[in-house]
Ligand SMILES: NC(=O)C1=CN([C@@H]2O[C@H](COP(=O)(O)OP(=O)(O)OC[C@H]3O[C@@H](n4cnc5c(N)ncnc54)[C@H](OP(=O)(O)O)[C@@H]3O)[C@@H](O)[C@H]2O)C=CC1
């Protein structure tokens with residue numbers, strides 16, 4: 175049926191109902207992309223830990239049937255030199271509904287555009303969900319990391335990531351700059367002859383669907399606030415638009431009312447009766463506030479580029495990118511992945527922390543309703559960290575730690591399940 179993908183003989187597809195709930199069989203087929211760079215170290219470890227947690231939680235009644243699909247460098251080896259994101263990979267991700275991927279390399283400057291971004295755009299995975307939580311005992315550069323408990327909703331389909339960008343001195347850049355000058359009255363491009371130029375689309379529809387998810391998450395999880403993070407003072411009609419549309423949606427669909435004349439507003443959580451405050455923060459100020467007063471922030475709704483920066487910054491505050499999980503979501507399809515990239519200098523050395531991808535799998539299990547297995551993974555992560563047998567990133571900051579390899583940490587987690 176597929177050119178290079180082998181569908182496991184035993185196992186069934188997860189399917190989606192009209193209300194977007196999932197039908198998860200006891201033997202689901204889960205597609206996975208190994209990933210470039212350290213992907214080849216962390217993905218097999220993730221699979222081993224997940225299989226062990228599922229076996230322990232369900233005593234053999236439930237089991238994941240993993241199905242390898244290809245993207246990035248491995249796809250070029252399997253499909254041919256220029257095939258980075260095969261059509262059948264996208265087809266499978268759409269068809270099988272729930273998947274997990276390792277990181278994929280994107281060259282800086284020239285070369286291919288990001289496969290990670292392409293995949294999100296092709297499948298319209300418009301929410302990048304990145305929870306940031308502190309595990310007791312993890313070394314952190316801040317004094318009170320336990321006060322950080324945030325969930326980032328990063329818009330995943332628009333903004334500067336749309337890839338509408340032209341190289342300096344190319345015909346297209348010259349044409350666009352001439353159009354801006356001649357037809358749009360633009361006079362402020364400082365060096366028009368040598369400017370690369372990019373376009374940042376941000377829409378009301380894109381903002382609304384992201385904000386709707388963030389607000390619903392706050393309702394479902396009893397969160398006290400949703401903060402809209404933007405740079406709308408400078409980019410008035412893109413980031414400023416995002417802020418205004420996000421506030422308007424809170425009022426229109428969630429019944430939020432202005433606080434002291436606005437723009438902050440609040441509404442009562444219909445499930446708990448407690449207030450949810452909707453507020454906003456300008457991105458630069460926000461980045462210092464999360465260091466100084468993190469407990470004031472809970473759910474974060476932001477644009478694509480801000481969300482990218484904020485994800486890594488917050489991950490560092492709770493101990494680094496080695497334990498920063500995430501998910502890319504549409505209404506029906508979910509593809510889980512770590513926040514970090516391929517860390518090429520460590521590739522193939524069995525060295526890095528597999529924690530981010532394991533915790534992404536924990537989110538995946540929870541999304542599938544396999545909460546017992548997800549809970550086991552969280553508990554074993556806590557116990558593994560408490561045992562101080564950790565990978566280099568934690569070991570270098572932890573007193574009395576024993577450094578273990580990537581696969582070694584997987585084994586420590588399995589031992590603590
Ligand atoms: N979703 C995706 O697939 C993503 C892909 N990328 C891509 O990855 C490539 C490399 O990007 P780069 O900017 O270096 O960012 P990376 O996130 O790959 O690495 C930056 C640093 O983060 C630390 N780090 C990364 N992964 C781990 C881990 N598993 N355990 C512990 N520490 C870790 C390392 O820090 P230290 O040096 O201190 O040890 C590393 O040098 C680029 O091509 C980029 O485009 C980037 C982000 C996301």
Ligand SMILES: O=C(O)CCC(=O)C(=O)O
Nearest residue numbers: 279280288290291482513
């Ligand atoms: O696609 C890439 O190479 C980088 C993506 C990224 O940094 C992210 O999604 O956080």
Ligand SMILES: [Mg+2]
Nearest residue numbers: 482485486513
């Ligand atoms: Mg990033």
